[in-house]
Amino acid sequence: MSEPGRARWRRAARSPLFLGACLALAALVGAGLLADFVAPYSPTAVDAPQVFRGPSASHPFGTDRFGRDVLSRILFGIRVSLGIAGASILAAVGVGGVLGLLAGLGRAVDQLLGRVMDVFFAFPPILLAIGVAAVLGAGPGVAVVAIATVYAPFFFRVVRASVLAESAQVYVEAAEALGAGRAAVLVRHILPNALSPVIVQTAVCLSYAILIESALSYLGVGVQPPAPSWGAILNEGKEFLALAPWVSLFPGGAIVLAVLAFNIIGDGLRDALDPRAEVR
C-alpha cells in the first residue's frame, strides 16, 4: 500500500491503457492545434451541391446540410470543445483553490464558505450549468462561466480537505511556532501538499466538463452554430438523424474518445499520486 511514489508512477506509465489514453489525448490536442493544416476543408465552407453526402474518399465523415465537411468541423471543434473544457476547469481550479485556501484562515471563514458552497452542491451539475446558461444567454464565454460555476465548489472541497489535514501536522505547528504568519504557512507549506489531489480532480473534472459543454451545446444553450463545437454539430444533426446519421455519429465518437481518455488518465493519476487509494 505504501509503495514509494516512483514505483507507483512506473506502474502507471507501464499500463497500456494509461499510455494509450495519453497518446489519444496528445493526438487530439495536436490535431486541434494544427486543424488549419490537417483538416481537408474549411469548417464553415458551404458547398451546395454536396449536401448530405455520406462518408466517401473525399469526405471521410460525410457532409452536413450545408455541404460542410463533417471531419473538418470535428477537427476544428477540438479547439472549441477542449478549449472551453480547459478554460472552465482552469477557472474552477483558480476560484475553488483560492477559496479552499481561505477556508484555512479560520473557523468562521471556513463555516461561511462551506455554507455558500453547499448551495451550489444542492443542484445537479448539469442543471446548474443549464441555469447559468439560461440566465446569461448562450455562447462559448457563458459555457465557460457555467461549467466553472459547477466545478469550483469541487476544487474548494478538495483543497479545503487538504488544508485541514495538513494544518494538523507537526511541521505546520513548527512553522507557526517559528513566527510564520498563517497566510505564509498556507501558501508556502500547505499549498504544495494540496497539489496531488487537485491534479487528480482536474483530470476527472475535465472529462465531466467536456460532457457538460457538449450537452449544453446539444441542447442549444451552449455554443451556437455555425461554430463547430462537438455538441453543436450534434444539435444540427438531430433533425436529420434518419437522413444523415453520420452528422450525429462521428462528433459523438470524438466526445467519447476525449472523455474516455481523461477518465483513464484520471484513474491512472489517482493510482500514482494518491497513496490512500489502494492499488488493486
Next chain:
Amino acid sequence: MSAYVARRLLATALTLLGVSVLVFGMVRLVPGTIVEQLLGQAAMGSPEVLASFRRFFGLDRPAHLQYIDWLGGALRGDLGVSWLSGKPVLALFLERLPVSAELALLAVGWSLLLGVPLGTASAMWRGGARDGAIRVGATLGLSLPAFWQGTVLILLFSVYLGWMPSLQWVSLARNPAANLATMALPALTLGTATASMITRMSRSSMLDVLGREYIRTARAKGVSERRVTFHHALRNALIPVVTVAGVQLGYIVGGIVVVEDVFTLPGVGRLLLDAIFQRDYPVVQGVILLLGAIFMTLNLCVDLLYVALDPRLRRE
C-alpha cells in the same frame, strides 16, 4: 443518531434558504431587465410602458421585499404563473412530474439491478479477463454522453430495426405496455452512467470487505465461499454503495433534462428547456428551484439511510 438527524435537517433547511436566494437572484442577473427582454425594441422608446410593466411584475420595489414576497409565495406552493400560458408554475410542474419520476425510477432500478451483481462478480473474478472486461465496460459507460447514446439507440432501434412503435409518449395509466415500450430506451440511456458507477463502487467496496479479518475468520471456520460472499461480505459491501447511489441521483435528476430532449418525452426537463427558449422566467425559476429541492431531499434520505444501515454510525 437523533442529534445527527437534527443537525442534518437544519443544514438542509439552511441550504434550501441559500438555494432560494440564488434562484431568486438568478433571474435578476438576466442582461437587460426581464421586461426589456420581453418587450424588445418596442418598449425602448416609451419609458411609460416600461414603467407600467415593471410595476405590473413588481420589479419597481426593493429587491429584498420582492424576495420575501416570492419566498412567502413559494412556501405556500405559489411559484407564480407562466408568462406565456398564464397557468401556475407549480401546476405545470406537477403535470409533467410523473413522466420524469417514472423515467428516473426505471433508470435507478435497472442500474442497481445490473451494477451490484456485476461489481460483485468483478470482485470475485479479480485480476482475470472477465474482471478486466467489466472494468473497461464501466469506464466506457461513464464516458458515453447521454444525448449521443440516446441518438445511437434511436437510430439502431427505430430507424434501422423498426422495433419501436414510435416516439409518441403514452401515459402509464392509459396503456402500460406501450408506455414501458417508449420508456425503455430513455431509461436505458439515463441509467448507463449510474450503472457504471455502481459497478465500480460495488467492486472496490467488495474487495475492501473481502480483505477484512472477519472474512478470513469465516473462511477459517470452514464457511462455504458462497456463504462468505453473499452472507458475510456483500451485506457490508453494499453500505458504501448507498452513498454512491446518492451522488448519482444528481446525475439522474440533471440527466432527465437531456434524455427527455433526445427522446422528446413530455417531462419536467422538456418544460424547463421550452421555458428557457421562450424566456418564460417564472417557469425557469420554479422548475430549477423544485428540481434542486427534490435533489436535496433525496440526498438527505440517502444520508439518513446510510446512517441507519451502518451500525457503527448508528451508535454515535
